[in-house]
Structure formats: C-alpha cells, structure tokens
Amino acid sequence: MFRTITSRLAFSVRQAEETVKPRIAYAQRSGRRIKEKVALMQAKRKEAGETGAPEKPGKFVLKTGKGTRDYGPAQSALRNSVLQTVTETFNRYGAETIDTPVFELRDVLMGKYGEEGGKLVYDLQDQGGELLSLRYDLTVPFARYLAMNKITNITRYQIAKVYRRDQPVMSRGRYREFYQCDFDIAGQYDLMLPEAECLGIVDELLTKLEIGEFFINLNHRLILEGMFAVSGIPAKDFKTICSSVDKLDKTPWEDVEQEMINEKFLTKEQTGKLGELVRFRELNSDLNNLELLEKMSQLPDLGQNDKFKKGAEELKVLIEYLNVDGVTTVRYEPSLARGLDYYTGAIYEAVAPKALEGTAVENSEDTAGQPVGVGSVAAGGRYDGLVKMFDSKANVPCCGVSFGIERLFAIMEARQKVAIRTTQTEVYVASAQKNLVRDRKKLVKMLRSAGIKTEMALKANPKLLTQFQYAEERRIPLAIVIGEQELKDGVVKLRNVVTRDEQTIKLDQLITAVRDTLAAL
Amino acid sequence: MFRTITSRLAFSVRQAEETVKPRIAYAQRSGRRIKEKVALMQAKRKEAGETGAPEKPGKFVLKTGKGTRDYGPAQSALRNSVLQTVTETFNRYGAETIDTPVFELRDVLMGKYGEEGGKLVYDLQDQGGELLSLRYDLTVPFARYLAMNKITNITRYQIAKVYRRDQPVMSRGRYREFYQCDFDIAGQYDLMLPEAECLGIVDELLTKLEIGEFFINLNHRLILEGMFAVSGIPAKDFKTICSSVDKLDKTPWEDVEQEMINEKFLTKEQTGKLGELVRFRELNSDLNNLELLEKMSQLPDLGQNDKFKKGAEELKVLIEYLNVDGVTTVRYEPSLARGLDYYTGAIYEAVAPKALEGTAVENSEDTAGQPVGVGSVAAGGRYDGLVKMFDSKANVPCCGVSFGIERLFAIMEARQKVAIRTTQTEVYVASAQKNLVRDRKKLVKMLRSAGIKTEMALKANPKLLTQFQYAEERRIPLAIVIGEQELKDGVVKLRNVVTRDEQTIKLDQLITAVRDTLAAL
Known part of the structure; x- marks a missing residue:
C-alpha cells in the first residue's frame, strides 16, 4: 500500500x-x-x-x-x-x-x-x-x-x-x-x-x-484496472504490469511486450489485448481526448467493464472542465501508469521534452554517457x-x-x-575625490529612506574607476557621482552605468529623477 | 576560543x-x-x-x-x-x-x-x-x-x-x-x-x-579589556568577569559585585574600580555617546591604556558615522559584554523593552512563573x-x-x-442558482488570467449563503455573483463583501471594475 x-x-x-x-x-x-x-x-x-x-x-x-x-x-x-x-x-x-x-x-x-x-x-x-x-x-x-x-x-x-x-x-x-x-x-x-x-x-x-x-498526460486508475481486467491480467499483477506499461513513453511496444512475456509471464494473448488498449492514443492519433474516450467506450468488452466506465466518465467530466478553462495542454494517455498504489483516481504528469533545446545542456551527457534529457516536471x-x-x-x-x-x-x-x-541594487553612490565618505553616506541614507536600493564602497577614499567598475560588474543601473564642485553647487551627477550618459541634477530633485530614470529603463 | x-x-x-x-x-x-x-x-x-x-x-x-x-x-x-x-x-x-x-x-x-x-x-x-x-x-x-x-x-x-x-x-x-x-x-x-x-x-x-x-547598546572589546586592565583584573579572568558585568542590564550593581567577590574572587578594590568604569553611562546619564567616550578618555589611568584608546577611537568614528546616517537609537554602554571570545571589535545588541506593552502577552508568566519579557531582538x-x-x-x-x-x-x-x-484571494466568484459551475469557472479563468487572485467553491451547486459566508470568513474583499438573469444580460453583480453593497457591471468592463475597486479599498 x-x-x-x-x-x-x-x-x-x-x-x-x-x-x-x-x-x-x-x-x-x-x-x-x-x-x-x-x-x-x-x-x-x-x-x-x-x-x-x-x-x-x-x-x-x-x-x-x-x-x-x-x-x-x-x-x-x-x-x-x-x-x-x-x-x-x-x-x-x-x-x-x-x-x-x-x-x-x-x-x-x-x-x-x-x-x-x-x-x-x-x-x-x-x-x-x-x-x-x-x-x-x-x-x-x-x-x-x-x-x-x-x-x-x-x-x-x-x-x-x-x-x-x-x-x-x-x-x-x-x-x-x-x-x-x-x-x-x-x-x-x-x-x-x-x-x-x-x-x-x-x-x-x-x-x-x-x-x-x-504537455500534461492524463489517465485514471480505474481505466487501467479496467483495461487489465479485459486483457485477462489478474489483479495481483497490477503493480508489476503498470511498471512495464509506464515505460511506453520511452521504449517501443515490442520491447515492453517482451518484458511482460519473459519477465512477468504474461501470455501473448494477454499482451496482445493489453497493447491494443494502452496504445490506444498512439494507434488513434487523429482523435482528441473526448473522441478517444468515446471510441474506447464503444469497444464491446472494455465498454462494458464497470471500472473503465466509471474512470472514463470521471475523465470526461474533467476534460470538459479543462475545455471550459481553456487548458489545451492535457492529453489523455492510457499508458500513463505511475504511482498507482498510492493514487486512487485521476493521475497526471507534465513533460517538457524540448525544455533544454538550444541550450548548452541539450547535447551533454551524464557520467554514464546518457543524454541529459528532461523528463517529468510535475x-x-x-x-x-x-x-x-x-x-x-x-x-x-x-x-x-x-x-x-x-x-x-x-x-x-x-x-x-x-x-x-x-543583488537588487538600483543606485551606486560614488565620489570623484577623497574625503567625501560622509557625503556619500548622506546620499545613501537619503536614497534608502526613499525606498531606493543603494550601495556605496565601504572604503573611505575609493578610486572613481574602481567604483564604476564595481557598478558595471554588478549591473547596477544607475550611479550618482559627487565631487567637491557638485557639493558646492548643491547638485550631483546621475550616471547611466550602461550608456555612461551623465546628467546634472539638483539635490532636491534627486529622488524624483532617480525614480523616473529607473522607471524608464 | x-x-x-x-x-x-x-x-x-x-x-x-x-x-x-x-x-x-x-x-x-x-x-x-x-x-x-x-x-x-x-x-x-x-x-x-x-x-x-x-x-x-x-x-x-x-x-x-x-x-x-x-x-x-x-x-x-x-x-x-x-x-x-x-x-x-x-x-x-x-x-x-x-x-x-x-x-x-x-x-x-x-x-x-x-x-x-x-x-x-x-x-x-x-x-x-x-x-x-x-x-x-x-x-x-x-x-x-x-x-x-x-x-x-x-x-x-x-x-x-x-x-x-x-x-x-x-x-x-x-x-x-x-x-x-x-x-x-x-x-x-x-x-x-x-x-x-x-x-x-x-x-x-x-x-x-x-x-x-x-535602542541599540554599543561597546568594544578593547574598551572592556582596557577597563579590566586598569582595574587590576588579570586577562585570564576576562571571560568570567564579562559574564558578571553583562548582567548589569537586569541586576543591581551590588549583586553583581557580590558575585564577583564571592564566586570569582575579585577584591573589593578591583570591583570598586571596575564598577566606576562599567557603570559610566549609568553614573553620567546626562552625557551623550561622544561625551561619555571623551570623559572616559580623560580619566588618568584609563585614558592612558592603549587598548582603551584604540577601542574608544574606533567607536568615535562609528558614532560619528551613525550621526551622519541619522541613527539616533545607538547608546554607548560600557557594561555590554557578550560574545567576547568570538568578537574582536565593536559589539552591539538591540533591545525593545516595551515591545509587548499593551498586548495580551505583556503580563503573562511562563511555566516557571517568570514574566515573559522581551530581551535582545538583534x-x-x-x-x-x-x-x-x-x-x-x-x-x-x-x-x-x-x-x-x-x-x-x-x-x-x-x-x-x-x-x-x-490567503491573498481578492475575488470570490459565486452563483445564485444551480448548474452554473461552468459559468463560474469561466469567470474565474478570466480573472486569474488578468492576474487577479480568485477563488470559487469547488462544489457543483453550492448555496449562495454558504458562498458569502466563506468569502466573509476568509476576508476576501470582493465577490462576483452570477445568476441566470445576469448571464442573459451579459452582466455580473460586483459585491463588496464587507459593506455588502452590490453594483451591476457589464462583463467586458469587469476586469477594469475589479481593479479599480480593489485599488480604492
């Protein structure tokens, strides 16, 4: 259990x-x-x-x-x-x-x-x-x-x-x-x-x-139980046969069938019947979810199986709801057979086979020489x-x-x-000359108080170039530069770190200018 | 160490x-x-x-x-x-x-x-x-x-x-x-x-x-070492005496002094000298941080101690920066003496003595009959x-x-x-009659697609009263109500869950109406 x-x-x-x-x-x-x-x-x-x-x-x-x-x-x-x-x-x-x-x-x-x-x-x-x-x-x-x-x-x-x-x-x-x-x-x-x-x-x-x-594969425990029953597979084999069937997403039917015959002792008759059912989507690839369920329901034996009927009815309700919700990625897949001692009703699994396409990981191999693919993501x-x-x-x-x-x-x-x-830093406060650490701190405080994420060099007299390099490396979008002249004039330079454009801004308009510039980036 | x-x-x-x-x-x-x-x-x-x-x-x-x-x-x-x-x-x-x-x-x-x-x-x-x-x-x-x-x-x-x-x-x-x-x-x-x-x-x-x-108590390891040295306390006793001194925030000086004499074998002369220093803030409560440090520096013995001098110089720099930053909650406290085998320089600790004032917790006792106070928060x-x-x-x-x-x-x-x-749910979609589950689902989908956090009852035919009760209990601010007449007319009722005011909104104006109403709440 x-x-x-x-x-x-x-x-x-x-x-x-x-x-x-x-x-x-x-x-x-x-x-x-x-x-x-x-x-x-x-x-x-x-x-x-x-x-x-x-x-x-x-x-x-x-x-x-x-x-x-x-x-x-x-x-x-x-x-x-x-x-x-x-x-x-x-x-x-x-x-x-x-x-x-x-x-x-x-x-x-x-x-x-x-x-x-x-x-x-x-x-x-x-x-x-x-x-x-x-x-x-x-x-x-x-x-x-x-x-x-x-x-x-x-x-x-x-x-x-x-x-x-x-x-x-x-x-x-x-x-x-x-x-x-x-x-x-x-x-x-x-x-x-x-x-x-x-x-x-x-x-x-x-x-x-x-x-x-x-896409999201969808199945139902009762549908699997019904398919197994009409294929003459005893209930005690449910789990082991599920584990074979579930391989169909990666393994050809012939191999899965051989496994069921050689390792799990099913007869060719049993696997033949089961194969027709679990491969129903594969064999009827032109049908949509509801049509597949409908066609399976019309099969003389399966259509009469109570478990299948209940499972199929439930999935029809779900599929109809998904249609209302505009969810188009769900795919009824009768071979999905995972977690079935645990699950009692609908089961589903999302796969993203192309998620790594075009990335560096796509063609790489793991340590066993196997391609690093992407399996189930939910x-x-x-x-x-x-x-x-x-x-x-x-x-x-x-x-x-x-x-x-x-x-x-x-x-x-x-x-x-x-x-x-x-980091989320938006503004870097830099100084062009020595002995401006207090002035940098005042600006930093002013900006942080306004909710703007701000950093400065924790050095008393950092070099301007070093400060700019740091801002560029960290991809901080804006820098504010002060020097003695700016302090005298009550202004600062507001610098776009990427373009290196600078504009002179009055101190009392700085917060607004920073906000506007950030919003426009 | x-x-x-x-x-x-x-x-x-x-x-x-x-x-x-x-x-x-x-x-x-x-x-x-x-x-x-x-x-x-x-x-x-x-x-x-x-x-x-x-x-x-x-x-x-x-x-x-x-x-x-x-x-x-x-x-x-x-x-x-x-x-x-x-x-x-x-x-x-x-x-x-x-x-x-x-x-x-x-x-x-x-x-x-x-x-x-x-x-x-x-x-x-x-x-x-x-x-x-x-x-x-x-x-x-x-x-x-x-x-x-x-x-x-x-x-x-x-x-x-x-x-x-x-x-x-x-x-x-x-x-x-x-x-x-x-x-x-x-x-x-x-x-x-x-x-x-x-x-x-x-x-x-x-x-x-x-x-x-x-407030934030501030001290420096070297200041403690200096004070101990001029009080004639050997370096090997640093840790054990620190643990006594640190009790001064809760225990009267007399008790702490007795502990140092009886349990830690200091002389009355040693404790007398140490007491004057570690209680310096208490004994000079009219002085601010820089004035306290200044006055201590003028003491003939302490002022000449190299460790104290270095510690005091460092704290002065820090206090000056904090003044630039407008941080007014820091309090130089020479009796703060925690974590001192670990800390090598400045130490600080924030306390919020009145944080529970006026709350239900304020006067409660713990299982040992001790008042549940608030000590250090940082x-x-x-x-x-x-x-x-x-x-x-x-x-x-x-x-x-x-x-x-x-x-x-x-x-x-x-x-x-x-x-x-x-939960963060903003809108609850309710129905006034039976058989409207698909219509509720459509509305929920529409709202969620617009980024609005939306719920509905996961029942096919819930009672209207039950739905309203749920929205009220969960404090969901808005409800949207549909019935057969609303569906015919292409409208919904938008209900303020608290005031129970309702207005009729055309379906194609719903998202805007919801956003505006949420913004105005």
Missing part, C-alpha cells in the same frame, strides 16, 4: 532505475571509456567545488556532505525568482502555506515509504529521548499534520527541502538534499473540480515559466487514502501536484540568456 | 541560564503551585495542539518531535510578511543571499560550538559513509562556505532553520528547531564602515517593524578570526548582525490588531 507513496515526486528514484541498467551494459561495452569518463567527472566535480582540498592535510576536508551543495548567490537569486513565480501562481488559486519540522518521529515516517524508500531515510542518532528521522518528502508530514490537527479541509502549498540517502548523481541534478514543491487540495469537494484546479495550476505555471512546449493525482494512514476514522480526500522544482531550476538556469543579478 | 561563538545569537542558551536558577528557588518555595502550573501548562499545550491523542492507543502518538512545531497557515502568513520586510531591508543594503545544507560534516561543526554547544548538536546516525550533524547556527556554515570557496568578499544574508537539543520552553518561544536570520559583511573594508551598515540595518528594520521603542559585532578556523591562511574580516527572528515573530503576533489573512 505505501510502497509507491514515493512515486509521486520521486523523479529521482525513477531516474535511478532508468540509469542503472544502461550503465551496466555500458560498462561491459567499454572499460577504457569508463575510466576516461570517471577522470572527466572527477575533474568536473573538483571544478564545481564539490571537494575542496584541506589547507592542512590531516586536519579535515573542507566540503559539504555527500550529495549536498551550497546555493551561492547566483543560484539563490535564480531559485528565488522561480519560487516567486511559483508562489504567485499558488496565491492566484487561493492557497495557504504551512511549514512542518525537518524531522519527524521515526514512527510517523516508518513504513510509509515502503522498503525501498525506508532504506533511504536519514535517521538521527539516538541521543536519548525520541527516535527521529529527516523527512523524505512533504506528503507524509502533510498527512500527519492533517490527522494530528483534525483538519478536513485545506488548500495548501509547501516548498521545503527533503532528504534521501540515495546514490547522488550531481550531473543529473540528483542530490541527497533537495527542494520539493507541493500543492494539494484536501477536502470533500465535487467530482473533478479539485483536479481541474491542479491541472490549471500546472498549465499556468509552466506557461509563465516559459520552458517551451509542454506529477500528481487523487489520493483519497492518505490521511487514513494516521487516523483510520479520518475521511479526507486529497488531490494534488508536485512540481519537479529542482528540475525547473535547472531548466531555467540553462535557458537564461543573461545570468540573473544577485 | 570557540566556546562562545554561539553567544552571538544564542538568546536561547542565555535564556536557559537565566531561567534555571530562579526555577530551582521557585521549586523550593512552593511545591503545590508547581503542580498547578504543570497542570495549566499541560492544558495549554494540549490546546496548542502540541500533543495529539493517538486514534488507536498502542499504535503511535501523533505528534511532532519534542521542541518542534508546525507553522499553520496563520503563523506561516505572519512569518512570511515579517520576512518580506526583512529581506526588503537587506536588499536595500545591497545584500546577496546564499543557502547551505541543513547538515554538515561532523568535523566541520566539531569544536566550533565549545563544550556547551557541542552537547546540544543533533548528530545523524552512522548509516555508513560520512558522519553528519545538523547545523547549530548559520555562522559556522557561513565560515565553511567562505573558506571552501576562497571567498574574501561578500555581503550576504541567510534565513534558515537551525537545530539545538536544548530543553525546550515553548511558552518562552524556545524551540529545538527555529529560524535564524543573519546579515554579514565579509571583506577588507575601511574602519567602521561595515559596522555602520549593520547598525543602520538594525535601526531601519526595527523601525519598519513598528515594535515600539528600542545582536552582532566584528569577528575577524572566524574564517581562520577553516583556513589558517585566510584573512577575511567579518562583521554582522543576527536578528532574533523568532522573537520578532512573537512580538509581531502579539502586537497585531487583526489576525493576518492566510
């Missing part, structure tokens, strides 16, 4: 699985190239500051913990700019936010992430008192929060770091400490209205972030059983979406034409 | 020391009252949701780890609003921001917090691989970041949670997981210019936050030896300030007249 609670946002775990197999094959192919790659990787890591040589060997190595990193000013500024767009979108949808502790009682987390996830949880040392572990995602703490506070009704987002003792693959952006960004609607609402809100947010946010073409669905894990009497239906926010950071970083500024 | 690195922001540790002693006395005084207090405390905690009864006893207790808490929507909204003011102020001063991992290699933290702090560090369990611990403050990770990346020059702020296995006292706002908020200027700059920036930020931010009257100073801990060749002078941000949250919470809204 809990094993795939992780699948919702566990892009990383999935990626690990995807990466491991080709890696082994690759290792067999070429031992020599491996060594080259490793050397290259090590060089890159060193360059990226992942390891620092200790000043005094034998003291200790100056580094961050394995799989973690600092966000320097440039990365922090980019991240904050992305998160601002994200939270603005959540706020447009009326969401609240909450914050939960970075660690939970071990009992709260235990068993919730399944065997696989459980191994990856960071435990705190027993120092007397309670046994604690670092959170592995934001979903289990959210469920704990709802159950503990008897909350039956909340639309909330949470953006925070989570911790997984995974094998880090820095070049693929897989870390042991990383941000998650979840939006969830908990509460008793009417059919598909919460799901439409979630998909609306995905559509709106990915559009705002300008990550290039994207995923979610309905999960009505979550809060029951903590309170068996609670009935708090939920649906939500998790954004692959670290992947979105990486995409935005790759796509930015000009590196983002790390 | 490292023992008091914590003192900079370790309000909590200090509070613990302050609390423990009265507590013991109190316990001896009255066993009965203790029991009453404990019962009251337990009831309060239960009320505050700190413990939740498990649904099935024997399963597990549904709670957060000891000394930690969730921030619900109301607390999160308040916190975000305070942090917005904080970051805006930092940005006005040209600061960058960085982020470091929540855990560090144990070796990086080890020995940096001294014996006392070391015991309070959370260690992660050894699960194979590196030994890790949760950060105890943001200063040691900052120093590690600078040394590791060979950064000699940065003005940065960082707002993040830190972890201390302290005895939590929830009623005094002391938790095991809490936010710190640090602003630091690292780099080779000219005398007192960085300090003036730090004090400017404290002055500006505390003014913006409207926490009532506050503290800092110059610490030039920090980065050397990690790189003995590095010379990166630093000065900075840490805000007691959890205390500021508590003050803001107590002082707010009306609880902060937990």
Whole structure:
C-alpha cells in the first residue's frame, strides 16, 4: 500500500532505475571509456567545488556532505525568482502555506515509504529521548499534520527541502538534499473540480515559466484496472504490469511486450489485448481526448467493464472542465501508469521534452554517457487514502501536484540568456575625490529612506574607476557621482552605468529623477 | 576560543541560564503551585495542539518531535510578511543571499560550538559513509562556505532553520528547531564602515517593524579589556568577569559585585574600580555617546591604556558615522559584554523593552512563573578570526548582525490588531442558482488570467449563503455573483463583501471594475 507513496515526486528514484541498467551494459561495452569518463567527472566535480582540498592535510576536508551543495548567490537569486513565480501562481488559486519540522518521529515516517524508500531515510542518532528521522518528502508530514490537527479541509502549498540517502548523481541534478514543491487540495469537494484546479495550476505555471512546449498526460486508475481486467491480467499483477506499461513513453511496444512475456509471464494473448488498449492514443492519433474516450467506450468488452466506465466518465467530466478553462495542454494517455498504489483516481504528469533545446545542456551527457534529457516536471493525482494512514476514522480526500522544482531550476538556469543579478541594487553612490565618505553616506541614507536600493564602497577614499567598475560588474543601473564642485553647487551627477550618459541634477530633485530614470529603463 | 561563538545569537542558551536558577528557588518555595502550573501548562499545550491523542492507543502518538512545531497557515502568513520586510531591508543594503545544507560534516561543526554547544548538536546516525550533524547556527556554515570557496568578499544574508537539543520552553518561544536570520559583511573594508551598515540595518528594520521603542547598546572589546586592565583584573579572568558585568542590564550593581567577590574572587578594590568604569553611562546619564567616550578618555589611568584608546577611537568614528546616517537609537554602554571570545571589535545588541506593552502577552508568566519579557531582538559585532578556523591562511574580516527572528515573530503576533489573512484571494466568484459551475469557472479563468487572485467553491451547486459566508470568513474583499438573469444580460453583480453593497457591471468592463475597486479599498 505505501510502497509507491514515493512515486509521486520521486523523479529521482525513477531516474535511478532508468540509469542503472544502461550503465551496466555500458560498462561491459567499454572499460577504457569508463575510466576516461570517471577522470572527466572527477575533474568536473573538483571544478564545481564539490571537494575542496584541506589547507592542512590531516586536519579535515573542507566540503559539504555527500550529495549536498551550497546555493551561492547566483543560484539563490535564480531559485528565488522561480519560487516567486511559483508562489504567485499558488496565491492566484487561493492557497495557504504551512511549514512542518525537518524531522519527524521515526514512527510517523516508518513504513510509509515502503522498503525501498525506508532504506533511504536519514535517521538521527539516538541521543536519548525520541527516535527521529529527516523527512523524505512533504506528503507524509502533510498527512500527519492533517490527522494530528483534525483538519478536513485545506488548500495548501509547501516548498521545503527533503532528504534521501540515495546514490547522488550531481550531473543529473540528483542530490541527497533537495527542494520539493507541493500543492494539494484536501477536502470533500465535487467530482473533478479539485483536479481541474491542479491541472490549471500546472498549465499556468509552466506557461509563465516559459520552458517551451509542454504537455500534461492524463489517465485514471480505474481505466487501467479496467483495461487489465479485459486483457485477462489478474489483479495481483497490477503493480508489476503498470511498471512495464509506464515505460511506453520511452521504449517501443515490442520491447515492453517482451518484458511482460519473459519477465512477468504474461501470455501473448494477454499482451496482445493489453497493447491494443494502452496504445490506444498512439494507434488513434487523429482523435482528441473526448473522441478517444468515446471510441474506447464503444469497444464491446472494455465498454462494458464497470471500472473503465466509471474512470472514463470521471475523465470526461474533467476534460470538459479543462475545455471550459481553456487548458489545451492535457492529453489523455492510457499508458500513463505511475504511482498507482498510492493514487486512487485521476493521475497526471507534465513533460517538457524540448525544455533544454538550444541550450548548452541539450547535447551533454551524464557520467554514464546518457543524454541529459528532461523528463517529468510535475506529477500528481487523487489520493483519497492518505490521511487514513494516521487516523483510520479520518475521511479526507486529497488531490494534488508536485512540481519537479529542482528540475525547473535547472531548466531555467540553462535557458537564461543573461545570468540573473544577485543583488537588487538600483543606485551606486560614488565620489570623484577623497574625503567625501560622509557625503556619500548622506546620499545613501537619503536614497534608502526613499525606498531606493543603494550601495556605496565601504572604503573611505575609493578610486572613481574602481567604483564604476564595481557598478558595471554588478549591473547596477544607475550611479550618482559627487565631487567637491557638485557639493558646492548643491547638485550631483546621475550616471547611466550602461550608456555612461551623465546628467546634472539638483539635490532636491534627486529622488524624483532617480525614480523616473529607473522607471524608464 | 570557540566556546562562545554561539553567544552571538544564542538568546536561547542565555535564556536557559537565566531561567534555571530562579526555577530551582521557585521549586523550593512552593511545591503545590508547581503542580498547578504543570497542570495549566499541560492544558495549554494540549490546546496548542502540541500533543495529539493517538486514534488507536498502542499504535503511535501523533505528534511532532519534542521542541518542534508546525507553522499553520496563520503563523506561516505572519512569518512570511515579517520576512518580506526583512529581506526588503537587506536588499536595500545591497545584500546577496546564499543557502547551505541543513547538515554538515561532523568535523566541520566539531569544536566550533565549545563544550556547551557541542552537547546540544543533533548528530545523524552512522548509516555508513560520512558522519553528519545538523547545523547549530548559520555562522559556522557561513565560515565553511567562505573558506571552501576562497571567498574574501561578500555581503550576504541567510534565513534558515537551525537545530539545538536544548530543553525546550515553548511558552518562552524556545524551540529545538527555529529560524535564524543573519546579515554579514565579509571583506577588507575601511574602519567602521561595515559596522555602520549593520547598525543602520538594525535601526531601519526595527523601525519598519513598528515594535515600539528600542535602542541599540554599543561597546568594544578593547574598551572592556582596557577597563579590566586598569582595574587590576588579570586577562585570564576576562571571560568570567564579562559574564558578571553583562548582567548589569537586569541586576543591581551590588549583586553583581557580590558575585564577583564571592564566586570569582575579585577584591573589593578591583570591583570598586571596575564598577566606576562599567557603570559610566549609568553614573553620567546626562552625557551623550561622544561625551561619555571623551570623559572616559580623560580619566588618568584609563585614558592612558592603549587598548582603551584604540577601542574608544574606533567607536568615535562609528558614532560619528551613525550621526551622519541619522541613527539616533545607538547608546554607548560600557557594561555590554557578550560574545567576547568570538568578537574582536565593536559589539552591539538591540533591545525593545516595551515591545509587548499593551498586548495580551505583556503580563503573562511562563511555566516557571517568570514574566515573559522581551530581551535582545538583534545582536552582532566584528569577528575577524572566524574564517581562520577553516583556513589558517585566510584573512577575511567579518562583521554582522543576527536578528532574533523568532522573537520578532512573537512580538509581531502579539502586537497585531487583526489576525493576518492566510490567503491573498481578492475575488470570490459565486452563483445564485444551480448548474452554473461552468459559468463560474469561466469567470474565474478570466480573472486569474488578468492576474487577479480568485477563488470559487469547488462544489457543483453550492448555496449562495454558504458562498458569502466563506468569502466573509476568509476576508476576501470582493465577490462576483452570477445568476441566470445576469448571464442573459451579459452582466455580473460586483459585491463588496464587507459593506455588502452590490453594483451591476457589464462583463467586458469587469476586469477594469475589479481593479479599480480593489485599488480604492
């Protein structure tokens, strides 16, 4: 039951699985190239500051913990700019936010992430008192929060770091400490209205972030169950067959079919039938979402299956709402089959296959020689059983979406034409002669008091050239220059740092002039 | 050397020391009252949701780890609003921001917090691989970041949670997981210019936050060393005598003097001389900062002490800069003596003694019967030896300030007249009849596309009264109401949720009308 609670946002775990197999094959192919790659990787890591040589060997190595990193000013500024767009979108949808502790009682987390996830949880040392572990995602703490506070009704987002003792693959952006960004609607609402809100947010946010073409695959648990049933696949095989079917976005049908026959012991008859159904979009590419559902409903066996009928009816309602909302990026895809022990209804996943097109990252390879592609950037669905894990009497239906926010950071970083500024400084106050530090300070104070972001050199007698260079490097748009003559005349020079144009402004008109000039930039 | 690195922001540790002693006395005084207090405390905690009864006893207790808490929507909204003011102020001063991992290699933290702090560090369990611990403050990770990346020059702020296995006292706002908020200027700059920036930020931010009257005590390490020297106090006693002197803000001189004589074995002659100096402001309350420094400089012995002379000269420069900046809240206070193994130059601490005046918290007591007062809300100073801990060749002078941000949250919470809204929703779209869910959705989409924060009931056929109630409870300022007649006429009703005034607006003028109405509110 809990094993795939992780699948919702566990892009990383999935990626690990995807990466491991080709890696082994690759290792067999070429031992020599491996060594080259490793050397290259090590060089890159060193360059990226992942390891620092200790000043005094034998003291200790100056580094961050394995799989973690600092966000320097440039990365922090980019991240904050992305998160601002994200939270603005959540706020447009009326969401609240909450914050939960970075660690939970071990009992709260235990068993919730399944065997696989459980191994990856960071435990705190027993120092007397309670046994604690670092959170592995934001979903289990959210469920704990709802159950503990008897909350039956909340639309909330949470953006925070989570911790997984995974094998880090820095070049693929897989870390042991990383941000998650979840939006969830908990509460008793009417059919598909919460799901439409979630998909609306995905559509709106990915559009705002300008990550290039994207689409949102949509399916329903009951449709998968119905398709499996009419293909003669026993319910006990649901999970393992789902994991094969879900590979269809990257693997040809023939390979997936072979896997199901050779490794999962389906008959050719079973796979033949299942293939017709899960490939229904692929085989009917001229049909739109509602037409696909309609045509599937007319199939003699599937059309009579109660589970399929219920799932299809629900998706039709959702698709109709999305049409009203003008969301055109959603694509009914019967082969989408992720997180299905966890999800109870609609499931969805957004992909942006061309997000890195034309960027430096596009053609690069990771350390295993695999192309660094962009997979899922958001995923979610309905999960009505979550809060029951903590309170068996609670009935708090939920649906939500998790954004692959670290992947979105990486995409935005790759796509930015000009590196983002790390400060917001608008004006730099400079002096042309010595002994003007007090006069610079007075101007700085005046500008800051007016709400204008202002800096000056923290030197008593800085050189003018040095001051201009600093302003240019930091891309501060305006400089104010004073000298003895200006002070006598009660004026300053207002300088456009880029064009180097200067105009003389009376002191009592300075604030207005700065505001106008900034507004006109 | 490292023992008091914590003192900079370790309000909590200090509070613990302050609390423990009265507590013991109190316990001896009255066993009965203790029991009453404990019962009251337990009831309060239960009320505050700190413990939740498990649904099935024997399963597990549904709670957060000891000394930690969730921030619900109301607390999160308040916190975000305070942090917005904080970051805006930092940005006005040209600061960058960085982020470091929540855990560090144990070796990086080890020995940096001294014996006392070391015991309070959370260690992660050894699960194979590196030994890790949760950060105890943001200063040691900052120093590690600078040394590791060979950064000699940065003005940065960082707002993040830190972890201390302290005895939590929830009623005094002391938790095991809490936010710190640090602003630091690292780099080779000219005398007192960085300090003036730090004090400017404290002055500006505390003014913006409207926490009532506050002032910033200022002293200098060398002034303390000079005063001790001319009082005949050996250098080895510096630290222990500092800890006595620092109590003068709360304890009468006579008690402090007795402590120094009885517990620290000073002679009456030594304490008599020291008392004249550390109480210099108290004994010369008519003098301003520069006059105090001047008068002290004229004392025959102190005025000849080289350390005092250097410290006083530096503070004069700083005070003169602060006068230029118009910062009037700074008060030279020769008895301020905190964090002095760590600080190498100027030290400062902001206090807001009346911040809780007139609030519900003002007269309340904590669980030990102590009044819940407001101590230091910001503290800092110059610490030039920090980065050397990690790189003995590095010379990166630093000065900075840490805000007691959890205390500021508590003050803001107590002082707010009306609880902060937990969502930012501007418009609620309601329907007066059934079967209008699609029409509501269309309006919601239209408004959101125009950037207006909009919600509607996620029910197909909600009652009008229920919808209005929701909008009122959530303090959403505007509602748009549609019915069959309005749809026919191509209009909507725009309702002021507070006054309940309604006006009829044509659909194509709706966005403008909403914007104008919101702007006029």
